[in-house]
Amino acid sequence: MLINKNWKIQHFDVGQVRDLTIADPNYIDHFWIPAKVPGDVHSILREKKLIDDPFFGYNDLKSKWVEEKVWWYRTEFTFDKNNLDKDERLELIFEGLDTFATVYLNGVELGTTENMFISHTFDVTREIVDGRNVLAVKFNPVSYQLKEKEKNYWAGFGKDRIWARKAQYHFGWDWGPQILTVGIWKEVRLEKRKIAKIESVYARTLDLKDSRAVVQIDIYTKNFVKGKSLQAEVTLKDREQQFFQTVNIDQNRATLTFNIDNPNLWWTHDLGEPNLYQLSVVLKWEGEVLDTYQTEIGIRTVEVMKRDREGNPRFTFVLNGVEIFAKGANWIPIDSFLGSVPESRYRHLIQLAKEANMNMLRVWGGGIYEKDIFYQECNRQGILVWQDFMFACALYPDYNRNYMENVREEVISVIKRLRNHPCIALWCGNNENDWLYEVEHAAGKIHTPFYGEKIYHELIPELLEELDPSRPYWPSSPYGGNDHNSQEEGDRHNWQVWHGNVEPRKFGQNLGQNISVEGVSFRNYKKDRARFCSEFGMHASANRYTLEKNLPDGTFYWGSDELAYRNKDFHHEKGLLLMEGYTGIPKNVEEYMNYSMLTQAEGLKYGMEHYRRNKPQTSGALIWQLNDCWPGTSWSMIDYYLLPKASYYYSKKFNAPLLYTLEHDPGDDLHLWVVNDRLEDVKDTLVFEVFRFNGELVYSKEFLIHVKGNASVQIASLTEAEVLQGNPAEQVVVRLKSLNKKAEENYYYLRNHKDLQLPKAKLQVKAVPEKQEVEIWTDCFARFVKLELPAEKIIFSDNFFDLLPSERKIIKIRHLDGKTISLDGLSVSAINGSA
Numbered sequence: 001m002l003i004n005k006n007w008k009i010q011h012f013d014v015g016q017v018r019d020l021t022i023a024d025p026n027y028i029d030h031f032w033i034p035a036k037v038p039g040d041v042h043s044i045l046r047e048k049k050l051i052d053d054p055f056f057g058y059n060d061l062k063s064k065w066v067e068e069k070v071w072w073y074r075t076e077f078t079f080d081k082n083n084l085d086k087d088e089r090l091e092l093i094f095e096g097l098d099t100f101a102t103v104y105l106n107g108v109e110l111g112t113t114e115n116m117f118i119s120h121t122f123d124v125t126r127e128i129v130d131g132r133n134v135l136a137v138k139f140n141p142v143s144y145q146l147k148e149k150e151k152n153y154w155a156g157f158g159k160d161r162i163w164a165r166k167a168q169y170h171f172g173w174d175w176g177p178q179i180l181t182v183g184i185w186k187e188v189r190l191e192k193r194k195i196a197k198i199e200s201v202y203a204r205t206l207d208l209k210d211s212r213a214v215v216q217i218d219i220y221t222k223n224f225v226k227g228k229s230l231q232a233e234v235t236l237k238d239r240e241q242q243f244f245q246t247v248n249i250d251q252n253r254a255t256l257t258f259n260i261d262n263p264n265l266w267w268t269h270d271l272g273e274p275n276l277y278q279l280s281v282v283l284k285w286e287g288e289v290l291d292t293y294q295t296e297i298g299i300r301t302v303e304v305m306k307r308d309r310e311g312n313p314r315f316t317f318v319l320n321g322v323e324i325f326a327k328g329a330n331w332i333p334i335d336s337f338l339g340s341v342p343e344s345r346y347r348h349l350i351q352l353a354k355e356a357n358m359n360m361l362r363v364w365g366g367g368i369y370e371k372d373i374f375y376q377e378c379n380r381q382g383i384l385v386w387q388d389f390m391f392a393c394a395l396y397p398d399y400n401r402n403y404m405e406n407v408r409e410e411v412i413s414v415i416k417r418l419r420n421h422p423c424i425a426l427w428c429g430n431n432e433n434d435w436l437y438e439v440e441h442a443a444g445k446i447h448t449p450f451y452g453e454k455i456y457h458e459l460i461p462e463l464l465e466e467l468d469p470s471r472p473y474w475p476s477s478p479y480g481g482n483d484h485n486s487q488e489e490g491d492r493h494n495w496q497v498w499h500g501n502v503e504p505r506k507f508g509q510n511l512g513q514n515i516s517v518e519g520v521s522f523r524n525y526k527k528d529r530a531r532f533c534s535e536f537g538m539h540a541s542a543n544r545y546t547l548e549k550n551l552p553d554g555t556f557y558w559g560s561d562e563l564a565y566r567n568k569d570f571h572h573e574k575g576l577l578l579m580e581g582y583t584g585i586p587k588n589v590e591e592y593m594n595y596s597m598l599t600q601a602e603g604l605k606y607g608m609e610h611y612r613r614n615k616p617q618t619s620g621a622l623i624w625q626l627n628d629c630w631p632g633t634s635w636s637m638i639d640y641y642l643l644p645k646a647s648y649y650y651s652k653k654f655n656a657p658l659l660y661t662l663e664h665d666p667g668d669d670l671h672l673w674v675v676n677d678r679l680e681d682v683k684d685t686l687v688f689e690v691f692r693f694n695g696e697l698v699y700s701k702e703f704l705i706h707v708k709g710n711a712s713v714q715i716a717s718l719t720e721a722e723v724l725q726g727n728p729a730e731q732v733v734v735r736l737k738s739l740n741k742k743a744e745e746n747y748y749y750l751r752n753h754k755d756l757q758l759p760k761a762k763l764q765v766k767a768v769p770e771k772q773e774v775e776i777w778t779d780c781f782a783r784f785v786k787l788e789l790p791a792e793k794i795i796f797s798d799n800f801f802d803l804l805p806s807e808r809k810i811i812k813i814r815h816l817d818g819k820t821i822s823l824d825g826l827s828v829s830a831i832n833g834s835a
Contacts, residue, residue, distance in 0.1 A: 001190040003077055003135065008032035009044060009183075011069035014144050022072050023104035025134035029074050036340070040098065040183035041071050043340040054336075055630050055640075057552045057562055060177045067180040070144075073137040079190075081130035088194045089125040089224055096186030097137070098339070099166040100145040104136040114145075115165040115406055116185070117369055117390060118413040124190075139182045142166070153448045154440060155394035162394050165406055168366040169333060174569040175625070175634035176336060185339030186371075196223040196230055198283050198291045199252075200416045204470040206257065208301045208320065213263040215299060219247070219254045219281055230290070233282040236297075238264055238275060249283075265320050266298025266422040268359040269382030270657055271679060274298065276379060276422070296379055298422025304472045308616070313489045315480075315532035316619035317360075317384065317425055323710065325612060325677055326384065326620030327655045328360035329353065329637065330535060331374075333367040336629050343373045348642055348793070348816045349627055350377040356637075356648060357655035360384040362534060362622050365431035365477075366392035369414050378423035385423045386534070386622070388477065389414070389460060391430035395437065396452035407455060411463050419468040427464055427473045429456030432493065434476035435484035439511045477534050482506045487528060491620075493535035496524045497603065498574055498635075517581040520574055522603030523665060525610050530618055536607055537624035539575045540600035540647060541593040542566070542631060542639040545790050549641075550631045558589040567633040578603070584754040594831050596633075598753060598784055601646040601800060604637075605654045609661045612654075612675045615712045623651070641792035642816055646784070646800035653744040660686050660736040662748045663714075670723060670734075672703065672716040679709040685739035686715070690723050690732050693759050693781040695805040698732065699723045702739070720750060730757045733781060733802065747802045758783055761833030767823045776828060777808040784831040785809075791825075793817060803830075 010032040012022075021027060035044045042063065045051040054060040084090060092105065099116040102109060106129055110122040142164055151159035158171035158178070172178030202218040219232050230249035236258055237243065247254040264275035281293040305316040305323065316323050334349060335341045353361060361378065363370055365388030378385050389411065397403050418424055433452055440446040456475045464473050480490015483506050495501045500519040502512035513519070522538065541547070547566065548556055555562035564572065575596060579585055582602065583595035604623055611621040624635050631640040637648040654661075657678045663671040676682050683706050690699035699722075707713050720729060729750040736746040749756060761782040766775040776785065782803040787796050793816040803809055815821050828835045 003075065003188040003190065004037045005075070006077070007035040007037045007073055007075040007184075009035045009041060009071060009073050011066075011071050014070055014141065016070070019102065019104075019138060020107065022074075022138070023109070023136045024107050025132070032074065035073065037073070037075075037184045037188060038096070038186050038339045040181045040185055040337050040339040042066060042179065042181055043337045044183075054177070054179060056550050057555075058565065060179055063179075067182070068141050068143065070141065071139045071182050073139075073184055074134065076132055076134045078131060079128055079133050081128060084125070084128075084192065085194070087225060088192055089123060090128055091191045091193060092122045092124045093189050093191060094120045094184065094186070095188070096184070096339075098139075098181055098183055098185045099164060100140040100142065102138045104138075106134055115410055116167060117165060117410050119186075137184065142180050150397065153395050153451065154437075154446050157393065162396050163403065165390075165410060167333060167338070167368050168390065168392050168394075169629065170336070172568070173366060175332070175632065175636070176568060176629045177632075179336045181337060181339070183339055193224060194290055195225045195228050195285050196221050196283060196290055198281060198293045201279070201281055201293050201295070201420065202416075202468070203279055203295075203297045203420050205299050205301055208263075208265075208299070211262050213260045213299045215258045215260060217256050217258070217279070217281075219249070221249055221252045221283060223252060228285050231284050233284065235280040236277050238277045240264065260299065263299045266300040266379075267382060268319065268324065268384055269354055270357065270359050270677065271319070271322065271324065274380060274382030274422075279420075295420050296376070297420055298379060300422050302384075302425045302471060304426065304474070312617075313531055314616065314619060315489075315491055316616060319384070319425075322679065323616060323619070324359065325615050326360040326532070326622065327608070327612075328358040328362070328383070329623040329626035330364050331361045331370075332364055332625050332627060333629050334627055338368065343371075344817065345642070346371065346373045347377055349638065350374070350381050350383065352638060352642075352644065352648070352795070353383060353626060354381045356651045357657065358383065358651070360386060360425070360620065360622060361626065362386035362477075363388055364392070364625075365390055365428070369418065375418060375421040375423055379421055383423060384425040385421070386426050386428060387418065387424050388428045388431055389456075391433060391452060391455065393432050393436060394452075395433070395446075395448065395450070396455060398452050398454040404454070404459070408459060408463070411460055412467065415463060415467045419470070424471065427460070427468070427471055428477050429460050429473070429475040431477055435478050435493070438484055438507060442508050443510050487530050489531060491532040491534040492528070492530035494525065494528050494530065494533050494607070495535070496528070497522050497536065497607070498538045498578070500574070515571075515573065515577065517577050520577050521581050522578065522599070522606050525603075525607035526665070528610070529614065530611070532618065532620040533611055534620070534622050535624045536621065537635040538578055538600050538603050539567070539569065539633060539635055540596045540645050541633055542628075543641070543643040543645065544593060544788055545792065546631045546639045546641050546643060556589060558586060558592050563589070566631070569634075582752050582754065594784065594786070597646040597800065598831065601650040602753070604647050605650050608651070608654045609659065610663070612659060613661060613663060613673050613712050615675065643792060643794060644799070649796075649799045649801070653746065656744045658682055658743040660738065660743050660746055662734065662736060662746070664748065664750065666729070666751050667720065670718045670720065671714055672718070672736075673712065673714050674705055674707045675712045676707045676709060681709055682707050682742065684742045687737040687739055688718070688723075689735045689737065690725070691735065691781070691804060692727060692732055693757070695781065698725045698727055724750075728757070730755050756783075758832040761830050763828055763830060763833055763835040765826075765828045765835045767826060769823045772813045772821060774811045774813065774823070774826065774828070775808055776803065776811065778803050778805055778830070778833070780805050782830040782833055786829050787811060788827040789813070789821065789823070789825055791821070794821065
């Protein structure tokens, strides 16, 4: 029975009223504010026009009062107690309470909670009454709850958060605002139990070889009545096979195995099909069904290779025995207001990641253990998940027994909830804590022990060994080598680009910063020989629609305070230096949007292609970051309104399974490479072409390609003099093309964008609304052709592309929700011209 109706909310000052007064079933709440559950207080107030949209302008500051109040939720529901037999019990389950809550039923205090990440269950068999029941939940402000806690040691982005098992980004981050949400953010329900229930189920692939898989199913029960003989009926099936066993429950546990010949394996979408099996467990007593459990599982093995056959360091994910290159991005929470987000938003973002040829997403440790829909979609779409535990950029009070008991409950709950998802490839203890502690300690800025170390290096691995030994565990990200951010071992975060970190360094050395054009340049990616780069990226503006929608009238211009407020990384000079080196500094908002997006797109292309060329020594690269939690300027590839930036459209090409790539810096030789992530050999003809901007072909050469599966090979080197044929490097574009259309076309420039002598292009546009498409052509070379529509969730088949005058391009347009799109507001431009 879902309890999601008739909820109301009201706020009080701390200490204003007695709790038992508000919890009393006879308290009159007629004029409280109607509330949606699941949801959150801010979203309710925004919907009722009681606060202005916190995302618009400076409105997040106007709504700060919400965080300082005590908030009460109340509802009433009817229950027929005659339907409850004497040997049955009733459980009240809150899937998510954010965060410091006290729960009352009919005036009786059931308990308190202090963890947003886990569910909370209360036995209400006696407290439920026949007829009208009143449920009340009190939420204390975070600042009040934690006001007496120790906060004098290191923590980035707010000190309160280290004590709060709450989404850490709610306290503000360098890509999102500080908005401390509160409320019932997941479902509330009553469940009737008789004799026993299924406490958890654990399914794993024990062995996989010679076309045969061994799948083990562990069933854990909780008995309410002793001495009953229980059985479990277990069914495992897919579209071709079905397996069935009955097993007796002994001391609240049963284990069984299925031996499966020719199993349909779970693969990432780029290597095969993400095949799923339906697992069903039915708990019975004397033929009566007591409880059921259903889920999807995948038959697959996953490990991380730390050394190759020669003993060289690696950090390579191995799926079903196949070494893979992990291409993807970091995933942050998809909204500041998590309780109010529709599931469609998850589906859209994960589908977009797949369409960009990503095969891995990293759930970053400052957000949440994601909702079930996230993992279900990754299972079905064939995308691996690097799963952090929720500790990021801070020291955490592992010396405090109560805190550690709270964390222990969290870790157990999370492992049990997520361990059956085939998409999860690795558990990771935290984000950057080991690295930053050592760096700051070496610099003399931290003088305390490594608080939190017991969590990542003792508690979590011990619990994983017991509860999920089927996956690798990694203590932190980054981690490994003589500097936790080493290129030589483990995984690495490349923040030389953007933050200007001076690396490599070793333990005990200071971490310098070079905040200059050269220090933050994306060409520094080429120096990185990381085994696995789990973070790298740079800022770009949000799309025009997103900015205009959230800026007050008269403030949408370059240099406005309101536009700057969209950028929560207060070192704004880094973005300017990146643009200064590549595009030049923008003079107006149009140039800012174009230059920042172009720099991000070309920079991420430069980095990802470098890492891919270096396979298998480098075995993965995850861009920071895929998505946004609010409509701001950040490292994201897709902005808040699900409008992809230029880097997203670039990524569809630089992540393609077969990549023809050019390694080149101004003045150097041109090195041609082929990167093949497919498992099959590739035979093709690569066409290397150089065009003047008027469309004249000045150089062309063909290369016969035969590259083995899962390989990266340099196939040729050319000098600038040879390919330029006497033409200025500032006046040409290079194109790599597959003669047999097996790979995406790839464009390169022999000089930085700011040095190119681009002509003025005149674009021609023919819109065909009934086909939801646009045809575009140009009189001379058009750089960075951009299509814009004033609406959210608009996806183009290609965008921010380059166009030669000899070609026409047809762009298909779709809405993520499948709606028909009006093309009336369509704008088409290039960085060097317009329609």
